[in-house]
Amino acid sequence: MQKISPFLWFDGNAEEAVNFYASVFPYATISKILRSSKAGPGPEGHVLTVSFELEGQQFTALNGGPQFKFTEAVSFTVSCNDQAEVDYYWDCLSEGGEPRQCGWVKDRFGLFWQITPVRLIELMNDPDPDVAARVATTMMSMEKFDIARIERAAKGT
Structure with missing residues (x-):
C-alpha cells in the first residue's frame, strides 16, 4: 500500500x-x-x-x-515523452472540459491536469539562461504544448 x-x-x-x-x-x-x-x-x-x-x-x-470543488491549487502532471502523447492526453482530458494556459487542462469533472512534455522541462533547465528564457517565453504563450515550437525557441529560430 x-x-x-x-x-x-x-x-x-x-x-x-x-x-x-x-x-x-x-x-x-x-x-x-x-x-x-x-x-x-x-x-x-x-x-x-x-x-x-x-x-x-x-x-x-x-x-x-x-x-x-477542485481548484488549480492541486493538479496532476502527466509527463509526456513526445508530441503524440501530449496530443493524446490533451485531447482526452480536455474533452468536455476546459483548456488552459501553459499545458493545463480542467477536465469535465473539474480536476486539473498539466500535460507536460519531458523535453520542455529539460530545456527550461538548460544551463544557458538565454535558451531557458526563450523556452519560458514561448511556453507562456501556449495552451497545448507544441514540442517542435519549443525546440525552435530553444535554438533561437
Whole structure:
C-alpha cells in the first residue's frame, strides 16, 4: 500500500470519473468500490468511494457532495515523452472540459491536469539562461504544448 495517496472529492459522479480516467490511461486499475450499507450514509448500495490506480499512482475517489470543488491549487502532471502523447492526453482530458494556459487542462469533472512534455522541462533547465528564457517565453504563450515550437525557441529560430 502506498503511504500517501490523493483522495479526490466528487459530487456524486466518482465512479463515472474513475471509469473515464481508467479509459484514458493505459495502465489503470479499479481495485475497490465501497458502497453504503443499510445503515448509510446515503441510500443502500450508493457508491461511497472508488479506489483506483493510474500509472502506478493510487487514488481514492469519494462521492462527497457539492460542498467542495477542485481548484488549480492541486493538479496532476502527466509527463509526456513526445508530441503524440501530449496530443493524446490533451485531447482526452480536455474533452468536455476546459483548456488552459501553459499545458493545463480542467477536465469535465473539474480536476486539473498539466500535460507536460519531458523535453520542455529539460530545456527550461538548460544551463544557458538565454535558451531557458526563450523556452519560458514561448511556453507562456501556449495552451497545448507544441514540442517542435519549443525546440525552435530553444535554438533561437
